[in-house]
Amino acid sequence: MQLNALYLLPLAAAAVxxxxxxxxxxxxxxxxxxxxxxxxxxxxxxxxxxxxxxxVEEVRAQLLEINPDYVAFFGPNSTAPNKAVMEDASQRDDVFKDAPVNCQGFEGADRDAIARGARYLMDVSGKPANGAGPNNCGRVSCSWDSAIWWCNSDTKPKTLDSFRDISDGAYHIIGKCYKKDGWVSGQAFHKDNWNVIAKKANC
Structure with missing residues (x-):
């Protein structure tokens, strides 16, 4: 799946x-x-x-309601769990290489669902933007009760080069925090004062 000209914008909690x-x-x-x-x-x-x-999954569903041929126009989507997990080794950018990870304190999420969400984010064009923190977070992916969050730990707004950076954080968690029976959860900390969380959610 590819979303064209896509951006992530902060929305004040009080207004939501x-x-x-x-x-x-x-x-x-x-x-x-x-x-x-x-x-x-x-x-x-x-x-x-x-x-x-x-x-990203909710936006894709809305786009398919608006245009049932959306996928045909903007390219194939990668929804097969095994394929999504394998993308970790073949396409990730390693912006989280050697980054610290906390694998404790979060309820386990389905590894394949997290990998699928990470693969969706890998195809998103544009630059994600997050409001000033610390700990200002947006849920960028959620399916099968498994969510990926992007959090800004800085005291000023932050814009990343690519959604692939968030995807890489999720894959880093998969690689470092995999639990038995297909579960995974954790928080990966980027050196530039932002982080990614993968955990169980309601979706």
Whole structure:
């Protein structure tokens, strides 16, 4: 799956309403603030730019409702769990190489679902942006009760070079924090004061 001209924008928590946001906020970690990601997308090549909210999976579902041929226009998606896990070795950028990881304190998520979410994020173009922290987090992927969060630990806003950076953090967690029976959870800390969390969620 490829989302064209995609960006992640912070949305003030006070301005967000609805059960989805409340559930996401409650599902993270005490002391962390939460924003709902917003994405600038096109449903058709050359079409108008749309502003959609949610995880990458939710945005994809909205785009398919708007344009059932979305995948045909913007390329194949990689949903097969084994393929998604194998992408770790073949395509990750290693921006988290040797980065510290905390594998404790988070409820286990399905490894294949986390890998699939990481693979989705790998195909996203544009630059993700996060508001000032510390601990300002957006849930960028969630499926099968397994979520990927991107958190800014800095006191100023942060923009990354690529969504692949977040994807790499999730793959780093998979590599370092894999538990028995297909479960994984953890938090990977980038040297530039941001981090990625993979954990169980409600979705």
């Amino acid at each position: 309403q609805g059960a989805a946001f409340k559930a996401a906020a409650a599902a993270l970690v005490e002391g962390y603030s939460v924003f709902v990601p917003q994405w600038e997308v096109q449903a058709t090549p050359g079409g108008e730019t749309l502003l959609l909210s949610g995880t």
